[in-house]
Amino acid sequence: MQIALALVVTLVSACALNVGYLLEHSAVRTLPPLSLRRPLASALLLVRTPRWLVGFATEGVGWALYVLALALAPLSIVQATAAGGVGILAVMTARLTRVPLSQREWGAVGLAVAGLALLGISLAGGHGEGTDPGWVPIGLWLLGSGIASALAVRLLQQLVGAGAAFGLATGLLFAAGDVATKAAVADGHVVFVAALVVCYGAGTGVLQAGFQRGSPLATAGIATLLTNALPIVAGMMLFAEPLPDGWLGALRIAAFAAVVAGAFFLGERKHGQRGELPAGEAAEGAPDLQPAGG
Numbered sequence: 001m002q003i004a005l006a007l008v009v010t011l012v013s014a015c016a017l018n019v020g021y022l023l024e025h026s027a028v029r030t031l032p033p034l035s036l037r038r039p040l041a042s043a044l045l046l047v048r049t050p051r052w053l054v055g056f057a058t059e060g061v062g063w064a065l066y067v068l069a070l071a072l073a074p075l076s077i078v079q080a081t082a083a084g085g086v087g088i089l090a091v092m093t094a095r096l097t098r099v100p101l102s103q104r105e106w107g108a109v110g111l112a113v114a115g116l117a118l119l120g121i122s123l124a125g126g127h128g129e130g131t132d133p134g135w136v137p138i139g140l141w142l143l144g145s146g147i148a149s150a151l152a153v154r155l156l157q158q159l160v161g162a163g164a165a166f167g168l169a170t171g172l173l174f175a176a177g178d179v180a181t182k183a184a185v186a187d188g189h190v191v192f193v194a195a196l197v198v199c200y201g202a203g204t205g206v207l208q209a210g211f212q213r214g215s216p217l218a219t220a221g222i223a224t225l226l227t228n229a230l231p232i233v234a235g236m237m238l239f240a241e242p243l244p245d246g247w248l249g250a251l252r253i254a255a256f257a258a259v260v261a262g263a264f265f266l267g268e269r270k271h272g273q274r275g276e277l278p279a280g281e282a283a284e285g286a287p288d289l290q291p292a293g294g
Contacts, residue, residue, distance in 0.1 A: 003123060006073035007081050009065050014085030016062030023055025028208050039205060046208065056204075063200070067181060075182045076235030076256070080119055083228040084259035087112025090266050105266060112262030118255035122248050131240045138183050141238060142195055145176035145230075146202075153206065163219040166210030170219075171226025173203030178231040182239065225264040232256050 027049045046052050069078045087109040094101050101109065149169035156165040177199035184192035210219040235241045243249035 002072050003077075006069045006078060007120075009072070010069040010078050010081040011085045011088070013062045013065035013069060014082040015089050016058055016065065017082075018062075018086060018089045020055045020057075020059030020062060023058060024052055024208070025055075027052035027055060028212065033212055042205065042208070066178075067185060070182050070185045074235055074241040075178070075239055076232045076241050077119070077123075079178065079228060079231040079235065080256050080259050081116065083263040084112045084116035084119065084255075086224075086263045086266050087116075087259075108262045108265035110262075111258050112266070115255045115258030115260075115262060118251050118258060122244060122252035122255055124244075124248060132186060133238050133240070137238055138179065138192070141179055141234065142176050142199070145172045145179075145199070149173050149176075149202070149206070162213040163210065164222055166206055166213055167219040167222030168226065170203050170207045170210055170223040171230070173199050173206060174223070174227040175230035175234070177203060178227075179234045179238065182231075182235075221264055224266070225260065228260045228263050232260070 028046075031045050031049065046056075066078070066082070069081075090101060090105060090109055090112075149172040152165050152169040152172070156168065159165075160168075177196050180192050180196035180199055183189075184196055207219075207223065210223070213219070236243070243252055
């Protein structure tokens with residue numbers, strides 16, 4: 001019963017989070033360039049935009065539900081369910097925005113839903129919460145994620161493009177936030193609470209800046225891939241969450257792969273890049289956005 005409740009809460013959480021992303025992106029498109037070098041000025045631009053605040057509040061509700069799900073189920077299962085929920089959300093978003101799904105996106109929806117079905121079947125083999133890895137492994141994971149995200153923004157823009165670099169940094173930070181959230185739920189220590197606030201806050205800032213700099217698929221796709229894949233890996237490696245024995249274990253790994261692949265190919269729509277708000281709701285006269293100086 002507890003695991004079933006966790007899956008339902010996770011699906012609702014995924015919908016709220018991604019509707020929040022959609023609203024945030026529609027608002028960011030109307031703003032002057034955001035700069036990571038001027039975080040206070042950029043933050044003031046965002047909080048003075050009502051549509052962005054509604055999106056951020058919706059995202060906050062989704063995150064609170066995600067925390068509840070983590071208190072009920074292992075990180076890897078919760079994250080896989082959230083990734084699969086993106087497929088269901090894509091169909092809802094297509095109806096809301098009146099932007100039909102492409103053939104590739106319908107294929108991604110099929111992958112995500114199939115992954116959810118496989119995950120449900122694999123739960124017949126049981127599930128375990130794993131173990132507490134302790135402060136040092138979690139601290140190293142979070143520190144490494146932060147350093148890697150900073151290096152991605154600093155060094156990779158010329159090599160792979162700004163969109164991919166910011167998407168990589170966003171995915172690393174959000175994934176680190178998920179790991180810190182699981183640690184905070186399990187341990188309750190204020191250090192992990194502070195870490196998740198920093199990771200999610202920084203990831204949100206990088207995501208908004210990335211929306212203005214790179215191609216939609218590069219930014220949103222890579223961010224989605226890492227945000228979903230890394231917490232699943234952390235659940236199995238860092239928190240030692242066990243797999244079922246035999247074919248059910250193989251089925252769960254296949255489920256993880258399917259939902260992550262589905263979410264990756266729906267990355268554009270998940271982050272509001274293809275699907276915008278219905279005609280007449282988006283702000284008119286949006287400025288021509290250019291990358292921030294420096």
